[in-house]
Amino acid sequence: MPDSYQLLIESIRQASRKMVRELGFMQTTLAATKYQPSAVHAIVEIGAERALTAAQLADLLHLEKSSISRMVRKLVEAGELKETVSGDDGRAKLLTLTPQGKRTLASIHTFAQQQVVNAINQLSPQRQRTISQGLNAYAVALEHCRLGGSTTSQRAVAIMQGYMPGIIGRIAEMHACFYSSLIGFGHVFERQVATGVAEFTSRLSNKHNGLWAAMESGRLVGSIAIDGEHLGNNHAHLRWFIVDDDARGVGAGHQLLSEAITFCQRQNFTEIHLWTFQGLDGARRLYEKFGFVLVEARPGNQWGKEVMEQRFVLRQTVD
Secondary structure, three states, X not given: OOHHHHHHHHHHHHHHHHHHHHOOOOOOOOOOOOOOHHHHHHHXXXXXXXXXXXXXXHHHHOOOHHHHHHHHHHHHHOOOEEEXXXXXXXXXXXXXXXXXXXXXXXXXXXXXXXXXXXXXXXXXXXXXXXHHHHHHHHHHHHHHHHOOOOOOOXXXXXXXXXXXXXXXXXXXXXXXXXHHHHOOOOHHHHHHHHHHHHHHHOOOOOOOOEEEEEEEOOEEEEEEEEEOOOOOOOEEEEEEEEXXXXXXXXXXXXXXXXXXXXXXXXXXXXXXXXXXXXXXXXXXXXHHHOOOEEEEEEEEOOOOOOEEEEEEEEEOOOO
16 A cells, blocks of 8 residues: 555544544534434434434434434433324334424534534635535445445535536536426526526525535536525525436435425425426425425426426425
């Protein structure tokens, strides 16, 4: 093993140990709560997914089912979680957050977000992006090794938030190429996407708006946005959700949608609305997995060609 490679490995290991200490994982409790790290992660994951079975939670946290059972029992007794019988399988119990659990989750997010903000504010925007990409890539590589994949063939996708140079044109390009091939949309559609994204980026300073990009090897391969002003009534509008053809199947869409929904939960939007087109079965399965329900379908020709438009809604409980 070359000396330079050995030094690189040691540097990553040393940084990993320091991060564990600085983030508080050596303490008996985490994120200014009274709970151990595993319990904090359980609350966060259940909040992100809205409902999980104990088996699903065990898979997410990489813990034994017996450990999960004990932890869940303690969180139920503490009033953070509640168990309900699954409508799909009467033998399975779904774990959801109680109103108290949602307040605890909000406190965890506030604490953790402030930790990150305090740290990255000391760095330039370029170094902030480098850290985000590097940490996401490293996490995906570790997961791939755990699952038995090849470290040379795995693909790491990092999620970046906010405006970055070229994002307007790239989002318009991905939409134009995909929908031209699928539906036959032309310049009218591409122009409307580009104009809409450009206008939206001027409003990103509003805390109710968010824009995320999926990055792979420095290339933008997916996008999603939450427009918190467009609909009013405390409803969020999910817009410009797309993943490049070459990046499908590596989890980019799931990561983007999860980020957007988590953002909406923190902003306490009561509903999330999105418009799409009939026939996008893969996207529809993903929407429904996250709890979106089809509420409206109607023909539309605003994109230069008549298509059947569909509106999906995800309703959220706000304390």
